[in-house]
Amino acid sequence: MKWTVVIVAMGFAPAWGQSALSLADAVRMGLEHHPAVEASVANKQAAQSRIEQARAGFLPKVAYSEAYQRSNNPIFVFGSLLTQHRFAQQNFDLGTLNTPNFLNNFQSQLSVDQVLFDAGEAKAQVASAEAGSQIAAEAERRARMDVIAGVAGAYYGAVLAKERLWVAQEALRSGEADLRRAETVRGAGMSTDADVLSVRVHLAGMKEREIQARYALEVASAALNDALGEPLETQRDLSTPLVAARLPNATLESLDRTSVQERPDTRGAVLSVRAAESQSAGARSSLFPRISLRGVFEADRRNFVTRGGANWFVGASLEWNLFNGFSDQSRRREAEQLVTAARAQQKQTESAVRLEVRRANADWKGADERIEVATTAVAEAEESLRITRNRYEAGLTTVTELLRNETAWLETQTRHLEAIYQQRLAATALELAAGTLTGDSDALK
DSSP states (O other), X not given: OOOOOEEOOOSOOOOTTOOEEOHHHHHHHHHHHOHHHHHHHHHHHHHHHHHHHHHGGGSOEEEEEEEEEEEOOHHHHHHHHHHTTOOOGGGGOHHHHHSOOOEEEEEEEEEEEEEEEOTTHHHHHHHXXXXXXXXXHHHHHHHHHHHHHHHHHHHHHHHHHHHHHHHHHHHHHHHHHHHHHHHHHHHTTSSOHHHHHHHHHHHHHHHHHHHHHHHHHHXXXXXXXHHHTSOTTOOOEEOSOEEOOOOTTOOHXXXXXXXXXXXXXXXXXXXXXXXXXXXXXXXXXXXXXXXXXXXEEEEEESSTTSOOEEEEEEEEEEEOOOOSTTHHHHHHHHHHHHHHHHHHHHHHHHHHHHHHXXXXXXXXXXXXXXXXXXXXXXXXXXXXXXXXXXXXXXXSSOHHHHHHHHHHHHHHHHHHHHHHHHHHHHHHHHHHHHTOOOTTOGGGX
């Protein structure tokens, strides 16, 4: 039999101007402000830019250059006069050829280079970059899931701290009532001063618990603000109660299948294999020739602002690295081994993910069952305490029995809250392990 238990905090009305914050709102705030999400988004955009860089290998490279030279070197002067279209008959004079005057040459050059064949190197680089971009996208998705899990844990941690404080305050009020009851019983001559002193000792313990719970709430609230990226001293009223989670579709078979298909880790491992295979293909391309086309337009002139000679040429080239000390062959073998390593890592990741799902599923089921036990214990402890109080007032039992039941009630209330809290964490961890955790997940409802 499944129980859904709602713990309502009493005596915690929000302060004036204090905003109510639901778990859904907290998750949205965390996703908007958490540095881990910001960093993962930037990494994804950087990976997308690497795709554009790789695609540049398909496009021509266009360059413009401007150069200035001044020399009386005979070869320089002779060649520059030709390129400037200023070579004249008198330049054939032997004296002028051997000892020419200095000459200025301003050269403007526009060049276009296009690779016609590279044995698939550019294609492999694009494929590798695309796989890298998808890996970055999965890393971003994992970062968002981690933030959601962290915010949910911090949120319910703060709610648990508030509920613990309420329980401690209830126990303190109950202890004060017991003290009055013990004094009344003593006044009626049905007990001794020792009973009153025992209740006072018990009341001091309840005060200590209340103090600890009060400061624990401050720390838990600060931890929630840290998870949200907010100032630590921000005060909020948490509107989502601490209730048991429901995961209607949480069967081990479906979770196991989904984890392999949807978990960022496993998807990233598959993409890593794809990236390694692309890099291996790129390494093999170095064993084949490369054919390129080059075109150049050039203008040479004596002065920068004047018109000069215009020249152009177009050519094709074939480059084939026949031997470079076995470097290409070693690079190819390295890439092939990296593919093998990536495939092995993929198998290891899938196994680890499936194991994590089983562990999370066991934690979820165990936490769910503990709620049932704790709920029953709370009801029994409350009834036992009621009977014992009545018996003590009638002089039918001792103060020791009364205090023992007071302590039992406090412990069962605390264990009940802990059970619900642990079940909420287990539900979140289970969807995180399956790779299905989002802001709308059942674990957060």
